Amino acid sequence: MRSGALKSDWLPAFEAAPRHQFVPDTIWPGRAGANRQDDRVTLEGQPDLWWKAVYRDAPITTQWDHGEYTGPKTGRTPTSSNSMPTMVFTMLDALNIREGQEVLEIGTGTGWNAALLSQRLGADHVVSVEVDPRTAEDARNRLTLGGLHPLVHVGNGAEGYAERAPYDRLIATCSVGSVPAAWREQTVSGGIIVTPWGPTYGGEAVARLTVAEDGSASGSFVGSSAFMRMSVQRKELPPTRSFLDGHEWPAAGVRSETTLSPDDVGEWVHMFAIGVQVPDLFCRVDWGENGAYRLWLMDTGVTSWATADYAKGHTEYPVVQSGPRRLWDELETAWHWWDQRGRPGFARFGLTVDNDGEHVWLDSPDQPVPLRRRAV
Structure with a gap:
């Protein structure tokens, strides 16, 4: 209490x-x-x-x-x-x-x-x-x-x-x-x-x-919140290798740099604000040494990928993007939309559900969150 x-x-x-x-x-x-x-x-x-x-x-x-798993450690999926x-x-x-x-x-x-x-x-x-x-x-x-x-x-x-x-x-x-x-x-x-x-x-x-x-x-x-997904809605997301067509990273990816730290887009509310704008986006992390890591962005349609490399103490971060979409650019646009509106927390967001689908809004239903890419 x-x-x-x-x-x-x-x-x-x-x-x-x-x-x-x-x-x-x-x-x-x-x-x-x-x-x-x-x-x-x-x-x-x-x-x-x-x-x-x-x-x-x-x-x-x-x-x-x-x-299926009852051992002393942890299984694959709770x-x-x-x-x-x-x-x-x-x-x-x-x-x-x-x-x-x-x-x-x-x-x-x-x-x-x-x-x-x-x-x-x-x-x-x-x-x-x-x-x-x-x-x-x-x-x-x-x-x-x-x-x-x-x-x-x-x-x-x-x-x-x-x-x-x-x-x-x-x-x-x-x-x-x-x-x-x-x-x-x-x-x-x-x-x-x-x-x-x-x-x-x-x-x-x-x-x-x-x-x-x-x-x-x-x-x-x-x-x-952080609950287990309802079993019939759990997604088997495609493996990273399916995006590279047998090539090693960076393959034919286009290189650039960003001042937006990958560490500034990884909190729960960041991910929510990005995810509701880019519904077919998902991510993975490859960990390196001393806290460094590579953030992978991929789309569920297996058309495009991007990476952003984080290292402590840096102010610019290498980016590689490949495919018809520029997924890091889409993420940055979504993050800046959230930032420009005062970095709203979960309580300012809302949801309307009807026969046409799900519609996320900010502050009121007449202010829909923009869709950067509609999920297929």
Whole structure:
């Protein structure tokens, strides 16, 4: 409660459904504010570390690679987690729940969020959709031990759960790059959708959208987030070598220099502001010595690439660009647009979703963020 995320109206639910009851015995503790996980910790083997992780304000990874990796280190891709408590209660607060309302949760995970909603509204008013059958079964078992029996459905979260629609509120515990149409269709007019949303390039924030009578949904972002992507929207981005046609860097790339440091475009809000303007852009980093690195920019259509080299203490940075597009130039233009508007944080951005797609705006829906390149 000291952070302000856990409000008094959610305190009874928190006390009735403490986090430790919804954390498995084997975990990979995370770190607040970073997409990094520590090595495996087990309740049986390291009880002190387990309890410390559970009651630290940080996310906990509970599954890697859809359960295929269970080793002592970390797997390739985290596929289930228990979110950090401040994020959980910030998002629940954004739902603005009222007694008697029906809620659809996308992403059951360990079941903690569903438990909190069930304690607040009653389990009969809560439906939770989980794509992974084993994760869903484990969550049901934890919920049952707590005396709670919300409907936990195994299925594709992008499809929602039409059998119990319409819903007054919808909350997603996974991120999306495109809000599924089914979510809007299954939410009542005036209902609220709370979901993490972010572009391909990176950066992510929680959108709080109100559904209108015409079926569109619009609202502001309420703060930074870093959730796992919904499984059906995870992208397999092309490898770097596919851009070089068998040649070594710099191939036939055009050389130039920039005064914009690659280090000044890598924070979460930078990536968000760039990514919403250049939707088909993605990046990778090749690390060198003494903090030096090469930032790679590529497009999802595999037509163009660029690199910018960073070294500490420098004020100019070598750039190479190749292909019909000049991706570093596009990034610089997007960054300068953000800089010239006072370097807005996430709270000044908003999102409108309708049958024509996603429209990001700044300060109000009549001020759309410019698209430097439309995603294909």
